Amino acid sequence: MSLEPFSHSEALTLGVELELQLVNTNDYDLAPYAEDMLRLMHKQTLPGSVVPEMTSSMIEISTDICHSWLEAREQLGQIRDALVKSADKLNIAIVGGGTHPFQQWHERRIYDKQRFRELSELYGYLSKQFTIFGQHVHIGCPGANEALLMLHRMSRYIPHFIALSASSPYVQGQDTAFDSARLNSVFAFPLSGRAPFALTWGEFDAYFGKMARTGVVKSMKDFYWDIRPKPEFGTIEIRVFDTPLTVERAAALAGYVQSLAAWFLAEQPFVPDEDDYLVYTYNRFQACRFGLDAVYVDPQSGEHMPLREHILHTMDRIARHVQTHGATGALALLRDSVERDHNDARWLRERQRQEQLLGEVVRQAAGRFRGEAVLRAAADAP
Template structure:
């Protein structure tokens, strides 16, 4: 099976945000997407808005950008559609909240969107699909070809836990504190084609894998593979899908800008022939769990290929030598600061330094998860958490308590 990959000469970007529709009085989810999207689609071809879409449940709407060159363009694109969505929601006494989970709503009470593919998903996947009352944020970055997409993905897995930690916003699920920084990531990975991508070295291996899944009837198309990072052949992109929906637009664009900058850095490394050795699959899997559990407070495994403890003064007491690699544990905030520093020259060229600064601001202000828990720690209720999230999205400001 040959899968054509639409080439992108430059690391263009696109962003997708999944948003909850909320009754501002009760804080409950509002299952009105059918009506709202029908109203927004009037005047557009086929009666469908090009940048506001259905999601699995009628209490959620996805807002997407077109192809953008810069994070600022993506921000303006999203902001324009969000403004349209707000206007359409106003007559229905509803508003918007951006968070990976609703603090107390239950999936069993939600109404499935009418698109037959959603009903087929639930019929096929059953309980794992029925509980997908979650929202994510996805970033597409253009790459030249499929082989480079695979090489970039292998390097991006090293940093996947940092993106997850930065975006964590789902401590509560169906009325309980999950104890996780990202309950969403654990809910979503229960689907058979979700979670970490397998380590694949060649585009031909990806084609063979997809051919096997399609020919055996496990999936109908490549788009049904929902890995945390995946190639999107039709768009010619690497798609980062590991992030929780983030509480503000500024934070969303910050992480999207980090993604664009990191992919551009990877492409530079491919061109120079000095791409780092990919991380081991076991360390990425463990780090994904650590980030989902602890968020920005996690300590992650770091691998140093060909190094010993004596050659790296920064290695901590928990360092150990495993084969030709030295491994130790380091704080997420330290790793994020190091990644931002590494990417500064690339950001100078792309013009994404403002987004990298905003990434560092997230490490200071705390993630969405930390800020939600601070509401409860201050004596608030889960309903107060909802109104906290509404205010953060309305003002585009993190609210610390």
């Protein structure tokens, strides 16, 4: 079995996918309403798509191909508004965040789809524990070799993406002490982690062929890597983001990815090296555990620095490309949260300290997702 050819795509185009929670409006626990939501959503003409996910209390939305974060924000906003109206008809709510704060995994139901049934048979209880919620960002690449270069360059910034999107501090009613506990569930899968260090499509195709001959994989979908190539789309797909609490933040994160990719293509700022991965797992852990308070280890110099400083320094370096691609607003939103040391995980913890009731925290998060002005203003307050 060989890998499919790398399709043509327009460089630096974007696609955004968001996995979202369906909760009841009684105690705000997860609710198995995916089939009903999909039935209502499929009656509407919208950009992108709405599809089922592993368990019946979650759905995935995605944009069409976008050229800017503003276009992605507009499409996500349209889908969000339609979701909220459909949810209101069902007396349920839609929530962002990387984990549901208090759901019990054993109560989940696998969605009735062949691939999900097969994964459940293979992975057992891990499939139900995979009721976690992430954002995926696709970035168009001019060619297959360029995609692999982009993938390995982007790997240095995985801690940025984790810390900026972190929104999963609670699991089964407990504060995990992680800003992003969601990724601990991903790491349990045997084909998670990082992609192999290949810089040409020929090398990568040979690797895939060896893996396919073992019978372990059949397609790229079987790899749960932090970043993976998507040859059918002509993109790379970054998969470490927690789902943010708002679609606006999700779009801003996509704008950051696009700006980094533009910098890579225009300036070729460094050559990826296998040694980049010496501290990869450590940096990723730091970002999951401490969020914006993490330590970042430079893979080349070995210098230790606060992750927030590395993020701000990177934003300064790519400023020209941010402006060129119309992402100034996206980076301003993210920079402000870095300077205030405030991500979605912090917001959730602040709400819980105030309310002392995770159900109420989820209710307020549902309000934030739908864009209620009062809650949005409260969330943005220092």
